[in-house]
Amino acid sequence: MAPTTTMKRIAGELGVSITTVSKVLNNREDIGHATRARVLAKVAELGYQPNAVARSLTLRRTHTLGIVIPDLMHSFFVEIVAGLEAAVSARGYGLLLCSSNENAKKERAELDMLRQRQVDGIVLASANASGNSDLLRDLTGLGIEIVMIDRDDHTDVRCDRVLTDDEMVGRLATAHLAAQGRRAIAHITGPSIVHAKRRADGYRAALKDAGIALRPHWMVKGGFMESDGYRGMKKLLAVTPRVDAVFASNDPAAIGAMKAIWEAGLRVPENIAVVGAGDIALGDLLRVPLTTVGWSREDQGRRAAELMLERLDGGAAAKGRFQRVVIPPYLVVRRSSGGAA
Amino acid sequence: MAPTTTMKRIAGELGVSITTVSKVLNNREDIGHATRARVLAKVAELGYQPNAVARSLTLRRTHTLGIVIPDLMHSFFVEIVAGLEAAVSARGYGLLLCSSNENAKKERAELDMLRQRQVDGIVLASANASGNSDLLRDLTGLGIEIVMIDRDDHTDVRCDRVLTDDEMVGRLATAHLAAQGRRAIAHITGPSIVHAKRRADGYRAALKDAGIALRPHWMVKGGFMESDGYRGMKKLLAVTPRVDAVFASNDPAAIGAMKAIWEAGLRVPENIAVVGAGDIALGDLLRVPLTTVGWSREDQGRRAAELMLERLDGGAAAKGRFQRVVIPPYLVVRRSSGGAA
DNA sequence: CCGGTTTGCTTTACCGTTAAAGTAACTTGA
DNA sequence: TCAAGTTACTTTAACGGTAAAGCAAACCGG
Numbered sequence: 084m085a086p087t088t089t090m091k092r093i094a095g096e097l098g099v100s101i102t103t104v105s106k107v108l109n110n111r112e113d114i115g116h117a118t119r120a121r122v123l124a125k126v127a128e129l130g131y132q133p134n135a136v137a138r139s140l141t142l143r144r145t146h147t148l149g150i151v152i153p154d155l156m157h158s159f160f161v162e163i164v165a166g167l168e169a170a171v172s173a174r175g176y177g178l179l180l181c182s183s184n185e186n187a188k189k190e191r192a193e194l195d196m197l198r199q200r201q202v203d204g205i206v207l208a209s210a211n212a213s214g215n216s217d218l219l220r221d222l223t224g225l226g227i228e229i230v231m232i233d234r235d236d237h238t239d240v241r242c243d244r245v246l247t248d249d250e251m252v253g254r255l256a257t258a259h260l261a262a263q264g265r266r267a268i269a270h271i272t273g274p275s276i277v278h279a280k281r282r283a284d285g286y287r288a289a290l291k292d293a294g295i296a297l298r299p300h301w302m303v304k305g306g307f308m309e310s311d312g313y314r315g316m317k318k319l320l321a322v323t324p325r326v327d328a329v330f331a332s333n334d335p336a337a338i339g340a341m342k343a344i345w346e347a348g349l350r351v352p353e354n355i356a357v358v359g360a361g362d363i364a365l366g367d368l369l370r371v372p373l374t375t376v377g378w379s380r381e382d383q384g385r386r387a388a389e390l391m392l393e394r395l396d397g398g399a400a401a402k403g404r405f406q407r408v409v410i411p412p413y414l415v416v417r418r419s420s421g422g423a424a
Numbered sequence: 425m426a427p428t429t430t431m432k433r434i435a436g437e438l439g440v441s442i443t444t445v446s447k448v449l450n451n452r453e454d455i456g457h458a459t460r461a462r463v464l465a466k467v468a469e470l471g472y473q474p475n476a477v478a479r480s481l482t483l484r485r486t487h488t489l490g491i492v493i494p495d496l497m498h499s500f501f502v503e504i505v506a507g508l509e510a511a512v513s514a515r516g517y518g519l520l521l522c523s524s525n526e527n528a529k530k531e532r533a534e535l536d537m538l539r540q541r542q543v544d545g546i547v548l549a550s551a552n553a554s555g556n557s558d559l560l561r562d563l564t565g566l567g568i569e570i571v572m573i574d575r576d577d578h579t580d581v582r583c584d585r586v587l588t589d590d591e592m593v594g595r596l597a598t599a600h601l602a603a604q605g606r607r608a609i610a611h612i613t614g615p616s617i618v619h620a621k622r623r624a625d626g627y628r629a630a631l632k633d634a635g636i637a638l639r640p641h642w643m644v645k646g647g648f649m650e651s652d653g654y655r656g657m658k659k660l661l662a663v664t665p666r667v668d669a670v671f672a673s674n675d676p677a678a679i680g681a682m683k684a685i686w687e688a689g690l691r692v693p694e695n696i697a698v699v700g701a702g703d704i705a706l707g708d709l710l711r712v713p714l715t716t717v718g719w720s721r722e723d724q725g726r727r728a729a730e731l732m733l734e735r736l737d738g739g740a741a742a743k744g745r746f747q748r749v750v751i752p753p754y755l756v757v758r759r760s761s762g763g764a765a
Numbered sequence: 766c767c768g769g770t771t772t773g774c775t776t777t778a779c780c781g782t783t784a785a786a787g788t789a790a791c792t793t794g795a
Numbered sequence: 796t797c798a799a800g801t802t803a804c805t806t807t808a809a810c811g812g813t814a815a816a817g818c819a820a821a822c823c824g825g
Contacts, residue, residue: 479781
């Protein structure tokens with residue numbers, strides 16, 4: 084194994100002190116022209132690379148961030164990670180990737196791991212921060228910056244947040260269906276988290292704006308899984324008069340709903356129009372391409388990175404109030420809502 | 425900002441030496457029962473967490489691995505990362521995620537970054553290791569273990585490899601088409617890398633096994649992108665007598681091929697059967713579900729992790745010859761090949 | 766030509782941890 | 796009863812780097 088090139092070695096071979104080498108590498112003023120040149124030559128000759136671990140220890144900055152997401156198999160989070168990674172690596176930061184597997188205990192373990200590794204900051208896309216806000220407060224107390232993705236609760240954790248406007252998601256989806264002339268617009272709700280509740284709020288608000296009275300049984304309890312949408316739609320199909328449109332709380336649920344509709348011998352969008360939310364990848368390659376409301380996850384990741392880096396590297400000016408950045412949702416019209424080619 | 429709890433602080437409050445605390449935490453034998461209990465109590469009281477950076481510096485082990493992939497937006501690599509992350513975090517290792525964006529220069533930069541951060545090992549899913557095998561040799565020379573994913577070239581880099589059997593991929597796809605009674609089976613090749621060449625070898629071998637003579641023009645140059653498949657199929661549609669099946673070198677190319685077929689007013693699989701390779705996510709939600717040959721990327725990531733950890737933590741026994749682990753491919757029959765429901 | 770400043774370097778200390786060597790006090794065994 | 800362990804610690808040094816203080820030699824103005 085090749086001997087590692089350290090500043091000590093460079094200093095030794097040149098007959099100067101280690102500090103001199105350090106100063107050259109950090110562009111300090113008080114080193115003479117000749118010495119600087121000699122050191123630089125040696126550095127190039129030996130291919131010296133600084134040891135980031137040692138550097139981190141003295142500087143008390145690792146230039147490393149942690150990202151904790153609930154599930155690596157979900158394209159949703161991966162897109163956030165992609166946006167984050169790009170922004171973060173461009174600024175010379177490393178990114179420690181952690182998956183909590185939707186499990187609060189594993190999340191705790193990952194957060195502890197990140198703490199021990201002395202990361203400068205953590206971006207948290209928590210499925211379930213609920214149990215862990217004590218830990219999060221500890222972390223901020225230790226000077227670890229936190230940016231939360233898609234979480235508007237746990238307001239006792241002092242951090243920036245990057246989220247979408249979930250009420251607008253529900254509004255856009257529902258208003259679009261109303262604009263297509265649908266009048267019996269149902270909603271398969273999500274799980275009991277703020278996001279889903281706000282989407283339902285948007286649904287109700289858009290119905291009202293369209294002058295449609297919300298009928299009983301139009302809102303059925305669902306969830307964020309395909310099977311939830313399937314079950315929810317089964318229930319809706321029993322409602323008379325039959326609904327002519329449904330807004331599912333996310334895309335997987337919408338896909339489940341379409342399956343239930345087809346099973347019942349009905350057609351999408353002719354009999355029932357369907358709109359989802361989330362704009363998942365390949366959504367346009369489905370048997371019936373799915374109309375959905377999305378927002379840029381890459382932006383979400385990128386903005387999270389920017390907030391974080393601003394706090395870490397920005398001047399004192401950056402240390403102001405914690406921010407809530409909202410990524411605006413957009414409507415993607417495809418065949419399932421009967422709205423486009 | 426809360427004061428960080430260090431061993432020094434614990435030692436101070438207890439009136440013992442730092443080493444004593446260290447020994448307790450590392451379960452050394454030579455500490456008395458009473459002292460051990462006092463230290464442990466203090467550790468619990470102050471919620472002490474070891475500083476991994478300092479630990480890494482003395483131990484010369486960071487318990488951190490790097491993973492370098494070409495593209496985070498491609499589900500293929502993400503699945504590998506998922507398998508890797510699970511295995512690695514279960515063993516207490518951290519994972520630094522890097523994307524090379526299919527760019528040899530960025531890859532170099534990321535590898536340098538990982539070297540400076542003193543990672544114990546690097547898992548490399550290189551789109552283009554070509555230019556960087558010098559760097560890779562440097563890294564192994566420094567004692568950084570490397571595991572290459574899906575790469576069988578650069579044999580001068582001493583490392584383990586986890587790959588699939590690409591010839592078998594081509595064989596399975598082609599033999600399946602032959603088994604469906606197709607006789608004019610074309611192939612849209614991939615880019616000029618070993619993988620693609622081996623898939624083409626498998627294609628030729630399976631044709632031979634089926635007693636089909638390979639006709640000129642049946643093999644057209646393609647690539648791994650949807651547009652490559654589209655263009656390749658356009659060319660194939662001009663061949664007479666018309667082919668009745670096509671094996672595309674990967675799934676995106678197969679999707680492109682299907683689009684070209686539909687544009688020509690033909691049907692899949694009735695007129696032309698299509699098989700891809702890779703088994704990308706959501707492949708079964710396509711307008712015509714795609715028959716494909718896949719292999720478990722999670723396994724690939726997991727096996728990479730196992731090889732790596734075995735080398736890092738395993739006894740001397742593990743330091744033997746470098747291994748080539750082959751992940752077996754499997755056939756997924758869906759509608760596009762006319763083979764299933 | 767002498768006190769003070771500037772220039773260009775070195776010395777010392779520290780970041781938080783572990784390993785190796787050192788050392789008292791307390792057993793042993795013959 | 797005393798040399799030779801054994802037990803339970805402490806001291807010292809090191810990992811690779813940075814920051815602060817120190818210090819000679821050259822330079823400068825009056």
